[in-house]
Amino acid sequence: MxxxxxxxxxxxxxxxxxxxxxxxxxxxxxxxxxxxxxxxxxxxxxxxxxxxxxxxxxxxxxxxxxxxxxxxxxxxxxxxxxxxxxxxxxxxxxxxxxxxxxxxxxxxxxxxxxxxxxxxxxxxxxxxxxxxxxxxxxxxxxxxxxxxxxxxxxxxxxxxxxxxxxxxxxxxxxxxxxxxxxxxxxxxxxxxxxxxxxxxxxxxxxxxxxxxxxxxxxxxxxxxxxxxxxxxxxxxxxxxxxxxxxxxxxxxxRGVSDSYGEISGYAATFDPAPGSRRPPGLARAIRLAVADAGLTPADVDVVFADCAGVPELDAAEAEAIVSVFGPYGVPVAAPKALVGRLYSGGPPLDVVTALLALRDSFIPPCGPALRPDPRHRLDLVTGLPRHARLRHCLVVARGVGGFNAAVVISGPNRLTGDT
The missing domain is CATH 3.40.47.10 (Thiolase/Chalcone synthase)
Incomplete structure (x- = not known):
């Protein structure tokens, strides 16, 4: 090496x-x-x-x-x-x-x-x-x-x-x-x-x-x-x-002329101890990952959510997304509703979904039976795929015990050295 x-x-x-x-x-x-x-x-x-x-x-x-x-x-x-x-x-x-x-x-x-x-x-x-x-x-x-x-x-x-x-x-x-x-x-x-x-x-x-x-x-x-x-x-x-x-x-x-896209930003944080007055770390992970990609929240075209499916955890994630992007400020995708939570396999699968969304200019919908709770103030993509010009996607994930991570995916593009 x-x-x-x-x-x-x-x-x-x-x-x-x-x-x-x-x-x-x-x-x-x-x-x-x-x-x-x-x-x-x-x-x-x-x-x-x-x-x-x-x-x-x-x-x-x-x-x-x-x-x-x-x-x-x-x-x-x-x-x-x-x-x-x-x-x-x-x-x-x-x-x-x-x-x-x-x-x-x-x-x-x-x-x-x-x-x-x-x-x-x-x-x-x-x-x-x-x-x-x-x-x-x-x-x-x-x-x-x-x-x-x-x-x-x-x-x-x-x-x-x-x-x-x-x-x-x-x-x-x-x-x-x-x-x-x-x-x-x-x-x-x-x-x-x-x-x-x-x-x-x-x-x-x-x-x-x-x-x-x-x-x-x-x-x-x-x-x-x-x-x-x-x-x-x-x-x-x-x-x-x-x-x-x-x-x-x-x-x-080795002769590759194009790619699916780029992992352009990444960050990880850890939640404070239970009972602490400090906020959870997901919003900070999102901000750090976006900044690591050299972007602002306005540059992010879609968020692929963690999707706990547990009311209090969904509310905490929605609060984090809204705190960064504003109420209904960015489309939110939840393809996990179709496959379940795959633990360590779920976020890489979401990254693949984001790369394909970038390639084809479609944000995938959630499961057909899902009805967004208006209290979360999220622009959850439901029903049919949403056509959109996509440049940058954000994938977020949380792990039991306080782990938070966020990745920004950009592209796709030809390998010319340009971003």
Whole structure:
């Protein structure tokens, strides 16, 4: 890896995308579903889930990772890692980046993960309890771990540059992209970044229910209604996205002529302790990210919201957005209502949605049943996609425990060196 000092003017451009979402397992299938308002939320199947207060989730279905990975790798990976490997492979293919033809120390990977490998661990712990320790897979030593997606992607594609994992629940998905930008500024040429989560096996499902914020709704169209006065919690899901980010000069040198867009601003903050009189940190994260992009709030054309689906948390997010942009001051998109909250996978998927919105000049709508609560004073995009000339999008995310993150996406453009 070349020793290039970190500078503030290195552009982090997005040249490839890999998506595995509950309503689409390719970029274009996902985008078509979002524009059509097609949900990926459905009841969990199986008697394991009988008797629980919630049964709906955003599930990646009709997709067999066994067809994409060798048997030996399947034996040592949890479902979430298989999804991450598939998304990374798709992102590299989309970018036209053959890692075998590039310097391995010029290639890095940064992922986010919030839940680890629940399904793999569930199976192995069941073996421990029922058969004894000698039957537990040796791969349990790492298959459960938050960093395993970064490690397995790095090994499979020969990425020997910087590697990292961010754990900040949902906010971690944006933190990973922010870290990718830092890595590029320090001299690395190409970085895979993003996040995925999957914890819908019975053990993972019980763990999520214990948080107390899961919707008990039974209708997939109305169970998850962020910013709606009927909101009673969120629907969890699985999946996410991996993006290829590159230094502009690196991409140009390998023949890339255009990009999806640029990660032009990033910031993260942390909320004060409960009971403090200090305000939450989301509004500050938004202001810092916009300033980091060299913009003002008036330059932001759409906000992709965090969408807690919990009344008091929705109100706090709306207050933060209004404090920066003014009442009804910017269109707000909530595509999570169609897939559920994907934890670390949700924000990278929102970034993909923002990049596609920039490309096609359409702001996607929320779920068809969502009715904005006027008390929030948000210009929530509902019904049909809204045609708009878009230059800059903002994606925000919050994580349980006080994490806040915001990313500004600009573009797309040809690689001419112009912003």
């Amino acid at each position: 070349s020793a290039v000092p970190e500078t503030g003017d290195t552009r982090a451009i997005v040249t490839g995308i890999g998506v595995l979402a509950p309503n689409g397992c390719t970029v274009e299938d996902y985008w078509s579903a979002v524009l059509a308002g097609r949900t990926g939320i459905a009841p969990l199947r199986g008697e394991h889930y009988d008797g629980y207060p919630a049964r709906l989730a955003g599930q990646v279905t009709g997709y067999d990772t066994a067809e994409r990975l060798p048997p030996g790798l399947l034996q040592q990976t949890d479902r979430v890692t298989r999804l991450a490997l598939a998304a990374a492979e798709d992102a590299l293919a989309d970018a036209g980046a053959d890692t075998r033809q590039l310097s391995e120390y010029d290639l890095g990977v940064v992922t986010a993960n919030a839940t680890g490998g629940f399904e793999f661990t569930h199976v192995e712990i069941q073996k421990l309890w029922t058969r004894g320790p000698e039957y537990v897979s040796v791969y349990e030593s790492f298959a459960w771990f938050y960093a395993v997606n970064t490690g397995q992607i790095s090994i499979r594609h020969g990425l020997r540059g910087p590697g990292a994992v961010l754990v900040a629940e949902q906010a971690g998905g944006l933190d990973a992209l922010g870290q990718c930008r830092r890595v590029l500024r320090s001299g690395t040429g190409l970085v895979l970044g993003g996040g995925l989560d999957s914890a819908l096996d019975p053990w993972g499902w019980v763990s999520q229910l214990a948080g107390g914020r899961i919707s008990a709704g039974t209708d997939p169209s109305t169970a998850y209604l962020p910013f709606d006065d009927r909101a009673r919690g969120y629907v969890p899901g699985e999946g996410g996205a991996i993006l290829v980010l590159e230094r502009e000069e690196f991409a140009r040198a």
